[in-house]
Amino acid sequence: MSPAGLITTVEIWLAIGAVVALLFVTFGIDRIEPNAKNGYVFRVLILPGLCLLWPLVLWRWRLAESGGEDWRNRHSPQRKSAGLLGFGMAAAIAVILLIAATQRPVPVDSTAPAPEKIGATAEWRLI
Amino acid sequence: MSVRYIPVQWNRNKWLYDGVLVAAVTLYIALFLYLGPALAEHSKPVDTQVWRARAFGTCAFLMLSVILAIGPLARLDSRFLPLLYNRRHFGVMTFAVASAHAMFVLDWYFAFSRTPKLEALLGSNTDFSHLVGFPFETLGIVALLAMAVMAFTSHDFWLNFLGPKLWKMLHFAVYIGYVTAVGHLTLGAWFDQGTLGLGLLLFGAAGAVALLHLLAGLKERRIAANHAMSDDDGWVPVCAPGEIPDKRGRIVVLSSEERVAVFRDGITIAAVANACAHQNGPLGEGKIVGGCITCPWHGFGYRMRDGRSPPPFTEMIPTYRLRLSDDMLYVHQTANPPGTDQEPITLEEAPA
Numbered sequence: 001m002s003p004a005g006l007i008t009t010v011e012i013w014l015a016i017g018a019v020v021a022l023l024f025v026t027f028g029i030d031r032i033e034p035n036a037k038n039g040y041v042f043r044v045l046i047l048p049g050l051c052l053l054w055p056l057v058l059w060r061w062r063l064a065e066s067g068g069e070d071w072r073n074r075h076s077p078q079r080k081s082a083g084l085l086g087f088g089m090a091a092a093i094a095v096i097l098l099i100a101a102t103q104r105p106v107p108v109d110s111t112a113p114a115p116e117k118i119g120a121t122a123e124w125r126l127i
Numbered sequence: 128m129s130v131r132y133i134p135v136q137w138n139r140n141k142w143l144y145d146g147v148l149v150a151a152v153t154l155y156i157a158l159f160l161y162l163g164p165a166l167a168e169h170s171k172p173v174d175t176q177v178w179r180a181r182a183f184g185t186c187a188f189l190m191l192s193v194i195l196a197i198g199p200l201a202r203l204d205s206r207f208l209p210l211l212y213n214r215r216h217f218g219v220m221t222f223a224v225a226s227a228h229a230m231f232v233l234d235w236y237f238a239f240s241r242t243p244k245l246e247a248l249l250g251s252n253t254d255f256s257h258l259v260g261f262p263f264e265t266l267g268i269v270a271l272l273a274m275a276v277m278a279f280t281s282h283d284f285w286l287n288f289l290g291p292k293l294w295k296m297l298h299f300a301v302y303i304g305y306v307t308a309v310g311h312l313t314l315g316a317w318f319d320q321g322t323l324g325l326g327l328l329l330f331g332a333a334g335a336v337a338l339l340h341l342l343a344g345l346k347e348r349r350i351a352a353n354h355a356m357s358d359d360d361g362w363v364p365v366c367a368p369g370e371i372p373d374k375r376g377r378i379v380v381l382s383s384e385e386r387v388a389v390f391r392d393g394i395t396i397a398a399v400a401n402a403c404a405h406q407n408g409p410l411g412e413g414k415i416v417g418g419c420i421t422c423p424w425h426g427f428g429y430r431m432r433d434g435r436s437p438p439p440f441t442e443m444i445p446t447y448r449l450r451l452s453d454d455m456l457y458v459h460q461t462a463n464p465p466g467t468d469q470e471p472i473t474l475e476e477a478p479a
Contacts, residue, residue, distance in 0.1 A: 002250070003245075003246045003247075003248075003249035003250040004242075004246055006249060007243075007245060007246055007249070032288075033132075033284070033287065033288065034441070035131055035132050035284075035287065035441075036131075036132055036284070037131065038131060039131045039132040039133060041133065041134050042132040042133055042134045042282060042284060044134075045134050045282050046279075046282055046284050046285065048275075048279040049276075049279035049280045049282075049285060052275070052276065052279055053276070053279075053280070053297075056289070056297075060288055060289060060293075064288075069290070071445075071464055071465055072462070073290055073292050073293075074290045074291060074292065074404065074465075075291075075400045075402045075404070075407070075444060075445055075462070075465065076292060076385060076402065077291070077292065077295065077402050077407040078292055078295055078296060078299075079347060079351065079384065080384075081296070081299070082295070082299070083344045083347050083348065085299050085302045086199070086302070086340040086341075086343065086344045087340070087341065087344050088302070089302040089305065089306055089336075089337070089340060090336075090337035090338070090340045090341045090344075092306045092309075093305075093306065093309055093333050093334070093336065093337040094337060096306070096309050096310050096313050096333070097309075097313075097329070097330060097333060097334060097337075099258065099313060100313040100317055100329060100330070101330075103258050103259075103318075104317060104318050104321055105259050105318060106321065
């Protein structure tokens with residue numbers, strides 16, 4: 001996809017999100033969220049998230065209206081996923097730092113021997 | 128705790144936390160802009176706009192590193208728990224600083240582009256096949272997007288609307304954001320400049336984050352492996368009542384890996400789910416304050432016998448049945464629905 005196409009796709013996504021967001025903060029939120037009653041300023045703060053995550057918002061809105069959520073979902077933390085992601089992140093960082101330590105190109109020192117004498121083939125060489 | 132949503136539930140601790148943060152960010156950027164040009168060894172002077180981009184970029188990276196270090200630090204040592212208290216404001220501020228970095232970059236490097244700046248950025252380099260010359264800006268955009276998702280969903284409304292489990296899953300984006308930020312810094316500034324300061328920032332901060340997550344993950348695994356087995360009727364041994372310090376809890380890991388917090392308040396003992404209804408914080412590591420089990424993360428409180436927050440608050444957590452036999456406490460592995468009134472165990476006298 002071209003950059004212009006990508007940006008247009010994002011704009012369309014956010015435009016749909018804006019419609020969903022406006023419907024939700026003016027109509028939906030008062031039906032499903034008792035804590036939103038008489039609270040209006042905070043709705044401005046949640047608008048960007050509603051625009052960005054509108055499919056998730058529609059799904060949760062529908063679930064809240066139907067009352068079909070299992071209460072156990074709210075009290076069982078994702079410990080395994082968190083642990084695995086933590087290990088995964090540590091491994092990914094280790095790989096990137098290895099690349100950082102071994103693959104960084106450095107400019108050839110102008111006072112050093114000419115590149116062909118040290119076997120380098122370009123203005124940059126790897127350390 | 129929530130009764131009616133307002134933009135920010137300020138209190139003294141939050142003012143203090145945010146005040147320190149703003150002061151630290153301001154000081155870092157001011158020092159960077161003042162000392163950077165003086166200490167740099169560039170053959171040609173670098174424009175102020177570039178220094179600004181560097182200042183905000185490195186500041187955002189440092190902030191994101193600290194945010195990611197707070198979680199494992201708090202799991203490894205409870206003295207770091209206060210840092211966890213207002214981490215969401217920390218995250219929002221980091222997103223703001225990172226956005227400023229992106230703006231400075233766009234407004235400088237693509238100032239005279241014929242195409243729109245963002246389109247020019249995305250289209251200027253699309254060769255992903257080499258490490259040297261890699262379009263590292265793309266990694267920065269992914270990191271910024273991950274931070275945006277977290278900043279935009281930081282209000283308590285999102286926690287309640289999505290539920291702590293889904294909210295947490297969404298906020299796992301921070302891991303993707305951080306890895307891409309490390310890649311962005313490595314393939315961009317580090318490959319280009321390779322200064323001592325950048326090296327310290329990259330290897331020191333990212334290395335520390337990786338190490339802390341590794342240590343905290345190993346500790347969690349040890350706890351999970353140490354789960355208690357139930358008898359045929361579903362009762363799981365806890366400990367003798369006297370082994371639970373007064374106004375404190377004991378965490379029991381069930382074979383399902385669910386965790387139960389058993390609390391003692393004088394002669395009264397009750398069991399509730401270990402996960403706080405707010406952000407699933409570890410209630411068993413908290414204490415009883417004013418008769419309520421209080422979460423060590425954000426201070427949400429629950430009554431012992433029914434797991435309900437005192438009025439006017441509305442949060443609820445599951446409760447568990449307890450049994451005392453031969454000076455041994457047993458908890459039943461099946462949770463009661465949140466807010467279920469459950470008769471606590473009452474001892475004849477407080478344990479010595």
